[in-house]
Amino acid sequence: xxxxxxxxxxxxxxxxxxxxxxxxxxxxxGLTGTKYGCGAAQCGACTVHLDGEAARSCVTKLGSxxxxxxxxxxxxxxxxxxxxxxxxxxxNVPQCGYCQSGxxxxxxxxxxxxxxxxxxxxxxxxxxxxCRCGTYTRIRAAIHKAAQLQREGVKS
Amino acid sequence: xxxxxxxxxxxxxxxxxxIVMFMVAVITVSFTSxxxxxxxxxxxxxxxxxxxxxxxxxxxxxTNTRCMNCxxxxxxxxxxxxxxxxxxxxxxxxxxxxxxxxRCSNCHQAQNTPGLHMPPGNPHxxxxxxxxxxxxxxxxxxxxxxxxxxPKQNGGRTTAQLIDHMANDPLVxxxxxxxxxxxxxxxxxxxxxxQVRLWIAKGAFAPDAQAK
Ligand code: FES
Ligand code: FES
Numbered sequence: 001x002x003x004x005x006x007x008x009x010x011x012x013x014x015x016x017x018x019x020x021x022x023x024x025x026x027x028x029x030g031l032t033g034t035k036y037g038c039g040a041a042q043c044g045a046c047t048v049h050l051d052g053e054a055a056r057s058c059v060t061k062l063g064s065x066x067x068x069x070x071x072x073x074x075x076x077x078x079x080x081x082x083x084x085x086x087x088x089x090x091x092n093v094p095q096c097g098y099c100q101s102g103x104x105x106x107x108x109x110x111x112x113x114x115x116x117x118x119x120x121x122x123x124x125x126x127x128x129x130x131c132r133c134g135t136y137t138r139i140r141a142a143i144h145k146a147a148q149l150q151r152e153g154v155k156s
Numbered sequence: 157x158x159x160x161x162x163x164x165x166x167x168x169x170x171x172x173x174x175i176v177m178f179m180v181a182v183i184t185v186s187f188t189s190x191x192x193x194x195x196x197x198x199x200x201x202x203x204x205x206x207x208x209x210x211x212x213x214x215x216x217x218x219t220n221t222r223c224m225n226c227x228x229x230x231x232x233x234x235x236x237x238x239x240x241x242x243x244x245x246x247x248x249x250x251x252x253x254x255x256x257x258x259r260c261s262n263c264h265q266a267q268n269t270p271g272l273h274m275p276p277g278n279p280h281x282x283x284x285x286x287x288x289x290x291x292x293x294x295x296x297x298x299x300x301x302x303x304x305x306x307p308k309q310n311g312g313r314t315t316a317q318l319i320d321h322m323a324n325d326p327l328v329x330x331x332x333x334x335x336x337x338x339x340x341x342x343x344x345x346x347x348x349x350x351q352v353r354l355w356i357a358k359g360a361f362a363p364d365a366q367a368k
Contacts, residue, residue: 041263041275042243054257059269106257113256125256127245 002066006031007075017063021055022046024062025072033073033101037130044129047102048072054109073101076108084108087145095133103129107143116147207358212367213351214322215297217341222331226283227292233283234293237339252285268335276335280327284311301362315356323349 002013004024011029020039025031025048037045039058046058049071076082084107087093094100103126110117110125117125122143131139217223225234233242249255254262265277284290288311292300303309304318313321322328323345332340341348355361 040271040273041269042273044257047257047262053259054262056263059263059265059275061265064266110256121256123245124247125258128243128258 002062004062004065004070005067006070007072008069013062015062017061019062020058021048021050021060021062021065021070022057025057025070031072031074035098035101037099037102042130043099044102044106045099047105047129049105049109052109052112054106071105073105076104082108083146083149084111084142086149087142091138091142091145093135093138093142095131095135099129099131099133099135103131103139107139107146110143111147111150115150117143202359202361204359204361207355207361208363208367210351210354210358211301211361211363212297213343214348214355215300215363217343217348218292218300219295220341222334222338222341223328224292227290228283229291229293231286237337239293248283248286248289250286252283253281268333270336272337274336276330276338278327278330282327296365297363297367298365301360305360305362315360319349319352319356322352 002015002017004011004013004021006025006029013024013028015024015028022034022036022039025034026036034048034057035045036058037043041056041059044056046056047054048057049055049069050057050060050065051068077085082104084104088100088104093103106126106129110121114121114125119140122140126139126143218227221234221237221239225236225239228234230241231248232246233248234240235242244258246258246260247255249259254260260281260283263275264281265275266279268274268276288309290303290309290311295303305315307313310318311321329345332345334340343351
């Protein structure tokens with residue numbers, strides 16, 4: 001039995017400690033906002049926050065996350081009002097949407113550490129999140145927009 | 157009277173003898189400890205040919221992909237047996253552990269993830285930090301030897317610490333357990349550590365500029 005803390009809530013998980021955290025989050029905890037793209041740490045669709053960092057849950061094992069705070073897209077903000085979510089809506093970033101929760105979770109780490117990112121900073125943070133629909137230019141614009149909202153004091 | 161004189165002489169002889177015995181004892185002890193010292197610490201016999209020969213073996217290990225991929229010339233780690241630049245635009249960052257949403261530990265676990273093209277892992281996964289890049293890629297044998305010996309370029313290590321890093325550092329040790337699809341260095345870790353020790357014991361000579 002492994003106890004994990006997802007979005008502030010404890011879950012007692014009876015599963016193989018080698019099970020990928022992504023399976024646990026989606027199939028056992030039941031939060032399906034986090035997506036499965038590749039299962040090999042190659043695409044970023046499964047990105048969650050672990051200890052505040054962007055972790056790829058498809059290669060993170062259940063046994064390694066006991067008691068460590070995990071945040072999924074469902075709890076990025078209380079009311080879908082993280083500056084990134086507001087910017088994403090305003091600029092209509094998603095196409096199919098499949099990669100977008102991973103994009104948002106990665107971008108949230110960038111904005112926390114760098115409130116005023118340049119294009120280069122965005123490339124450095126986001127190049128590991130693949131979008132098969134090619135929404136990259138909208139993602140870039142929305143991150144700039146979110147940074148502006150954040151500087152103007154929009155709180156999530 | 158005669159007895160008293162005899163007694164005094166006897167006393168003096170006794171004192172003299174005890175002094176002689178004491179000195180003999182001291183000299184013996186110092187000789188034995190000196191010979192012990194020579195047993196544990198042989199005088200260093202510098203030998204530039206043997207030293208350089210040992211280093212050339214070390215050089216082959218350090219510039220093999222397993223070591224070099226994390227000691228790159230640029231700011232991106234390298235990947236695979238062909239040492240291509242790490243996909244996803246991964247960067248060194250200030251502490252050598254990546255940047256923003258691309259920190260090493262976001263994908264690299266405490267152990268190798270099984271399977272081809274899966275992220276290898278170790279609890280200490282990182283590149284050298286930005287202020288001490290310790291580049292191996294593209295260094296000639298001479299450049300690399302001098303760099304390894306210079307505390308300003310080797311992470312502030314003495315030669316003893318350098319030997320310890322090569323022989324015992326857990327992340328260095330990963331190279332010999334690299335997981336699926338990655339070739340380990342050409343010789344064992346113990347063999348490499350022995351060559352590092354030999355290189356340094358024989359005088360830590362750097363190969364000449366032409367050595368390849
Ligand atoms: S599903 Fe985890 S990185 Fe692709
Ligand atoms: S919006 Fe379709 S994969 Fe990114």
